[in-house]
Amino acid sequence: MTHTNPLHQLDLAQTRRQLFGRTALGLGTASLAHLLPGQTASAAPAGIDLNGGLHHKATAKRVIYLFMSGGPSHHDLWDYKPKMKEMFGQDLPDYVRDGQRITGMTSKQDSLPVCPTKYEFSKHENNQDGVWISELLPHTAKMAKELCVIHSTFTEAINHDPAITYIQTGSQIPGRPSMGSWLSYGLGNLNENLPGYVVMHAKSRYAEQSLFGRLWGSGFMPSEHQGVLLRSQGDPVLYLGNPDGLSRSDRRNQLDALAALNKAQHDRLADPEILSRIQQHEMAYRMQSSVPELMDLSGESDSTFELYGEEARDPGSFAACCLNARRLVERGVRNVQIFHRGWDAHGNLPNEHESQCKDIDQGSAALIQDLKQRGMLEDTLVVWGGEFGRTAYCQGRLTDKTYGRDHHPRCFTTWMAGGGVKPGITYGQTDDFGYNIAHPDGTPMKPLPNKEHWTPGTVHIHDLNATILHLLGIDHKKLTYRYQGRDFRLTDVHGHVVKELIA
Numbered sequence: 001m002t003h004t005n006p007l008h009q010l011d012l013a014q015t016r017r018q019l020f021g022r023t024a025l026g027l028g029t030a031s032l033a034h035l036l037p038g039q040t041a042s043a044a045p046a047g048i049d050l051n052g053g054l055h056h057k058a059t060a061k062r063v064i065y066l067f068m069s070g071g072p073s074h075h076d077l078w079d080y081k082p083k084m085k086e087m088f089g090q091d092l093p094d095y096v097r098d099g100q101r102i103t104g105m106t107s108k109q110d111s112l113p114v115c116p117t118k119y120e121f122s123k124h125e126n127n128q129d130g131v132w133i134s135e136l137l138p139h140t141a142k143m144a145k146e147l148c149v150i151h152s153t154f155t156e157a158i159n160h161d162p163a164i165t166y167i168q169t170g171s172q173i174p175g176r177p178s179m180g181s182w183l184s185y186g187l188g189n190l191n192e193n194l195p196g197y198v199v200m201h202a203k204s205r206y207a208e209q210s211l212f213g214r215l216w217g218s219g220f221m222p223s224e225h226q227g228v229l230l231r232s233q234g235d236p237v238l239y240l241g242n243p244d245g246l247s248r249s250d251r252r253n254q255l256d257a258l259a260a261l262n263k264a265q266h267d268r269l270a271d272p273e274i275l276s277r278i279q280q281h282e283m284a285y286r287m288q289s290s291v292p293e294l295m296d297l298s299g300e301s302d303s304t305f306e307l308y309g310e311e312a313r314d315p316g317s318f319a320a321c322c323l324n325a326r327r328l329v330e331r332g333v334r335n336v337q338i339f340h341r342g343w344d345a346h347g348n349l350p351n352e353h354e355s356q357c358k359d360i361d362q363g364s365a366a367l368i369q370d371l372k373q374r375g376m377l378e379d380t381l382v383v384w385g386g387e388f389g390r391t392a393y394c395q396g397r398l399t400d401k402t403y404g405r406d407h408h409p410r411c412f413t414t415w416m417a418g419g420g421v422k423p424g425i426t427y428g429q430t431d432d433f434g435y436n437i438a439h440p441d442g443t444p445m446k447p448l449p450n451k452e453h454w455t456p457g458t459v460h461i462h463d464l465n466a467t468i469l470h471l472l473g474i475d476h477k478k479l480t481y482r483y484q485g486r487d488f489r490l491t492d493v494h495g496h497v498v499k500e501l502i503a
Contacts, residue, residue, distance in 0.1 A: 057473060213229075
């Protein structure tokens with residue numbers, strides 16, 4: 001009889017019911033005891049040192065991920081390539097592309113004209129030889145000494161949805177748990193009144209790309225590990241408030257009755273998702289008090305708003321989201337993710353990127369500075385990046401004032417700060433066209449790096465995620481979840497911790 005036989009599954013369920021029914025210290029009993037009103041217990045899984053990590057001592061207790069959805073142009077922001085100016089409008093040499101895949105949007109163009117950036121770059125002092133940063137990011141440039149800038153991030157995905165799904169969940173195919181869900185599953189929560197994983201969508205003038213809940217979903221894990229989306233208008237969380245005529249004590253009585261029904265169902269079916277349902281109900285009840293206080297910025301000082309900019313007073317702005325991210329991690333939230341859409345600049349890139357950078361520049365820099373002055377940056381990891389970069393060639397009409405760029409997965413820039421990464425360094429480099437990852441002498445890597453075997457100087461997105469988990473005290477090879485007979489992990493069967501990034 002196979003393990004998929006329904007009769008065998010019933011057998012297993014009966015065994016579990018007997019276990020929970022007869023064992024006073026069973027997992028189900030312990031979990032339910034934590035969820036019942038009036039009980040207090042750690043929100044973390046048993047045996048886990050919240051400050052020390054899961055597999056080794058952590059350097060970061062929490063992570064704030066600033067995700068630029070759509071693919072920001074490394075050419076126009078971070079990866080300075082002055083030699084491209086000498087080839088303005090000329091065809092990209094065949095040896096540069098070397099037969100690599102391009103999207104259908106540019107595959108029918110008669111030529112792939114080299115497109116140098118129109119923006120000035122300045123070299124900013126860090127702890128190495130300096131880092132080149134575009135004039136579009138003046139505030140971020142002031143924090144150069146805190147940044148660990150990675151020029152050699154790469155991925156295989158060339159279109160938005162699979163690329164975003166890939167970097168967020170470790171698979172281009174939807175259905176896997178997000179990184180925040182893995183952190184919730186592995187490390188638990190530090191504040192029982194707030195979720196361990198919170199997501200915000202910052203307002204953007206160019207919000208073309210859709211964002212799906214599965215990007216912060218729990219996949220096949222229990223739903224308690226999914227991200228909670230905070231909204232900027234109305235109730236921060238849908239249905240958080242009680243309807244008119246329903247008091248808080250009435251809500252408490254309803255939840256007690258509902259918990260009793262769910263407990264009875266769990267006793268019959270032994271389905272762990274039922275316990276997750278109870279926990280979500282209890283979390284929502286506690287959030288009715290904690291979330292309004294969290295979202296009330298009236299107690300923040302004028303100097304704080306000067307740091308983040310006046311836009312921080314506008315709910316839903318990127319600056320406001322960054323300020324709320326600091327408030328969330330102060331209160332023990334493990335993982336905060338801010339999505340900023342609109343970086344998919346196929347046509348009028350200069351106008352679009354100028355608007356986008358105006359949205360995110362001061363808020364990003366202020367977040368780092370604010371965390372540092374509060375003594376929190378050393379154990380808070382801040383990550384900035386998108387799902388891929390943009391091409392060295394122009395998509396559409398090229399002039400010295402406007403141009404567009406297509407998707408480019410073979411190399412792009414990501415940066416991290418705090419949380420145990422080396423501050424003030426750059427890692428990896430690209431060729432003279434910002435098209436391929438290059439060796440230290442500037443020659444393109446041949447063969448191209450891939451996820452199967454780590455190449456020094458490169459950071460595949462599995463390597464990036466493995467390194468983030470490592471900083472949080474997790475061995476990415478050991479954090480697994482069994483589903484349908486297989487042990488899954490965030491980095492699939494790949495990933496390398498890039499120790500050169502770690503202080």
